[in-house]
Amino acid sequence: MRSPESPVLTIDGLIKDVGPLASLDGKMLRVVSELSLVAERGQVTALLGANGAGKTTTLECAQGLQKRTGGSISLLGADPDTAGADLRSRVGVMLQDGGLPPSARPIPLLRHVAGMYKNPMDVDALVERLGIGQFSRTSVRRLSGGQKQRLALAAALVGNPEILFLDEPSAGLDPQSRQMVFDLIAELRDAGMGIVLTTHLMDDAERLADYVYIIDGGHNVVEGTVAELLRHDHATDSAVTERTLYFDAPGGLDFVGALGAGLQVTETRSGSYSITGAITPKDLATLTAWWAERNIMPASLRLEARSLEDVFLDISGRDLR
Template sequence: MKRIISNISLQANFGQVTALLGANGAGKTTTIECAQGLQNRTDGSITLLGEDPQNASATLRARVGVMLQDGGLPPAARPVALLRHVASLYSHPLSVDALVDRLGIGEFSNTTIRRLSGGQKQRVALAASLLGNPEVLFLDEPSAGLDPQSRLMVFELIRELRDAGKAIVLTTHLLDDAQRLADYVYIVDKGESVTQGTVPELLSESTSAQSHRVMTFEAKPGLDTAALSRSGITCEQTRPGSYRMSGSLEPADLEHFGQWCAAQAVMPTSVHLASQSLEDVFLAIAGAQEQSGLTVEGNKQ
């Protein structure tokens, strides 16, 4: 039997957004589908609102909202009719009209789901997951395919749900989403939870911790940046014309950067300096896993 995930132990609390962060294929979806009871685990234990989700009662299912990565919406259905049907499965559903209005579904309410854009489908799937007014909400890649405006709308809604005391578990491969939304993050790689913590904790626990800075700048492509690197500082061209310096940058490095620009007769079109991001933590962890040659074999937990 092939083991998909192992050694994952996670907890989601009310009033928090818990994020499972990892690359595609890391095991995030399998993990939350086990937690939802949609996939049967072969070992370990899961408790969802005090029950085992593998044999979830209708009452438990009513208390849990699920938004699947692929939507799970019938292509021939029209959004509002589908939402009204899903609402009929609950004794006290939220107002379909209010959700339709809130998520901007009205503008495509009479279009069949197969004709909707990816972002529109995401909004319908999110509305369907909220109809029962669940206490726990599983959102699998909720911002995938969303345009920037819809993304902000969805983020605002997720924060509002969190403030209303819901326990929200979301998966994402977008580090920015996790950094902006999550109260607690589990980084998943190759079916294992490799680290966890609040975003500030993850940033501060990283080896290069507080002094780690990232400077990105845009200039003409193909510049020789060897002179910008030193012990503890790397500089590389990430794509033609985009450069990234990272490490323990100090004020003297900025002065050195200015001198390098003058020597190269380079005028950057943009320069951006930031503290270490979750992306750096993630890349450092993923890189360490790669180097250790870790093989994953365990049980779904």
């Protein structure tokens, strides 16, 4: 899956200490510890982790917004800490908090940012593409979360970057905005842009990412394509065999006797069931035959392997943090 071209971003053994903190008796806190990752052109690379895992700090070190304590970072072949205007013009950044002036209006703001580049995107086309025209007369302060995110994405894109950083891009997005933003991200990826995003939402990573790094406690614990992560059980370090079948059907729990041993059956509420375990094709046939004999038609039927959420919880533990 990895491209032979030079990566847009290589992070090797990143360390970031913050502090000194009064809450730690004046000691430094290590928020990123030996984190390494590679992001390629034409791919969406996702940093997946809980809040406080070190995702934003990692991104900000790569963007030159924070100075790293140790390790090396190559951003388009250069060190972000010594980045000049040439390098910055090739990097698009969407910050988690937007970073847009509250009194600004969307289109003058985009034209202003576009003025920093020699060959910016056509602002009108960008406005059209992200539906910014609908709220072009509203100041940033009065925009909804989704509108703000779309504007921040436009501001990050307007310079035609080769690498695009998106910190929690779907935060605050309504379903329509989310579709719009995800479609655009996929289009930019297909056009060859390298996209690095952070998210704590498994669904985002499953839908968008070509390659996922799961970050926990400041370092990368597992990496791979979404398919690779789903196939492998990290808790037991073996291939995944467990699946869950969910269905809604009348007829009560009498089907249990027909199934093979070792499957766990749960009635989640009256008429809704889940069967978990090493479900075989024969188990499926048995169940559907049992329905056929009784002329029962299930209202819903869904078979799932592990979700990225399961993978994530296996790795980072199920404790509340």
